[in-house]
Amino acid sequence: MAYFQLRMSLLLLTSPTSLAVLLLSFFQGWAGVDAITFTFTNRCADTVWPGLLSGSGTPPLETTGFALSPGSSRSIYAPPGWSGRFWGRSGCDFSSSGKGSCATGDCGSGEIECHGAGATPPATLAEFTLDGADGKDFYDVSLVDGYNLPMLVQAAVADCPDTGCLVDLNERCPSELRAGDGRACRSACEAFGRPDYCCNGAYGNPDTCHPSQYSQLFKSACPKSYSYAYDDATSTFTCNHTDYTITFCPRSSPSSGNSKNGSRRPSHEQLEDDVWLASLKASSGAGTMITASWLVSVVFQAIFAIAVVILLSQQEHPVLLS
The missing domain is CATH 2.60.110.10 (Thaumatin)
Structure with missing residues (x-):
C-alpha cells in the first residue's frame, strides 16, 4: 500500500500545481510533529x-x-x-x-x-x-x-x-x-x-x-x-x-x-x-496502532521529500516557477 501511494505521488509531480500542494502538505505534516x-x-x-x-x-x-x-x-x-x-x-x-x-x-x-x-x-x-x-x-x-x-x-x-x-x-x-x-x-x-x-x-x-x-x-x-x-x-x-x-x-x-x-x-x-x-x-491495541501509524507517516514523508529533491534536481528549471 505504501509503495502504491509513493508511485501515485511521483506521478502527480508532473503537475506544478500538484507538486506545490504536496510540498505544502509535507511541511504541514512535519510542523505537527511536536514531540x-x-x-x-x-x-x-x-x-x-x-x-x-x-x-x-x-x-x-x-x-x-x-x-x-x-x-x-x-x-x-x-x-x-x-x-x-x-x-x-x-x-x-x-x-x-x-x-x-x-x-x-x-x-x-x-x-x-x-x-x-x-x-x-x-x-x-x-x-x-x-x-x-x-x-x-x-x-x-x-x-x-x-x-x-x-x-x-x-x-x-x-x-x-x-x-x-x-x-x-x-x-x-x-x-x-x-x-x-x-x-x-x-x-x-x-x-x-x-x-x-x-x-x-x-x-x-x-x-x-x-x-x-x-x-x-x-x-x-x-x-x-x-x-x-x-x-x-x-x-x-x-x-x-x-x-x-x-x-x-x-x-x-x-x-x-x-x-x-x-x-x-x-x-x-x-x-x-x-x-x-x-x-x-497498559495501553490498548488502539494506542499501538496510533503510534505505528504516526511512525509510518513520518517515514513516508521523509521518502517523499527525498523523491522531490531528486526530481527537482533533474529539472532544467524549477517546476514551481514554470
Whole structure:
C-alpha cells in the first residue's frame, strides 16, 4: 500500500500545481510533529534499567524498558498529550537474550522490555501528563508505591521547579518496611494493607485520609515528593510544554524551598485535574496502532521529500516557477 501511494505521488509531480500542494502538505505534516524529549541519565554506581509505562488511552513510546550503564544517557520522545510513568529497576540479571528479572522495580515481564506492565512496588516513580489542563505539563515524583532509587526530575525551562527524592531512604527505612534485601523501602500500605494507610474504603478521600508516621518519614526526607495519595499541594508541579531530564542517583539536590530552577507551588486551579493519581494501565491495541501509524507517516514523508529533491534536481528549471 505504501509503495502504491509513493508511485501515485511521483506521478502527480508532473503537475506544478500538484507538486506545490504536496510540498505544502509535507511541511504541514512535519510542523505537527511536536514531540517532548525525555532524557534519562544514570549517575548511580551500577547499571539501572528504566521502565516506561504509557497511561491508558495514550500511545506507547519507542521502548518500554532498557539498560542504562553508569554515566550514560538516553533520550526518548513522547507525542503531545502523552501521559505515563517512569521508574528505575535495580539489581537486574538479564541473559544475552534479554531474559531475566530485577531485585527492585521489576515489571514481571521476564525481559528487559516491560511490554505494558508497571513496576512491582516498592519503586520510586516519575509521573507525567503532557498538555493537560490549560495546555500545561503536570509532573511529580511519587513514593506512594514505596522507594527504591534516588531520582531527580528537571524541566528544560529555567523557571519550572525541580522535583524528586535524592535521599537514600533505604538507609533510614524502618525494619518493618525493608524489602529487596535492603535495596528498597515499602510503603505502609503495601506492608500492612490498612485502609488508613492505603487511602481506600472509608479513608478514600482527602478529608479522612491523612499522613501517617511512615508517610511523614518519607516527606521529611523528600519534601517535594508524593508521600501518600492526597499529598497534592506540595508535590505536583506544572510547566509549559518543554523537555525533561530524569536522573537516577543525582549528585545535587533541589531544596524544599529553593531549587536552582525555581520553587513555585502549583495553584489550586492547576491541581484541578489529578490524572496522575489514577492507575496507569497498559495501553490498548488502539494506542499501538496510533503510534505505528504516526511512525509510518513520518517515514513516508521523509521518502517523499527525498523523491522531490531528486526530481527537482533533474529539472532544467524549477517546476514551481514554470
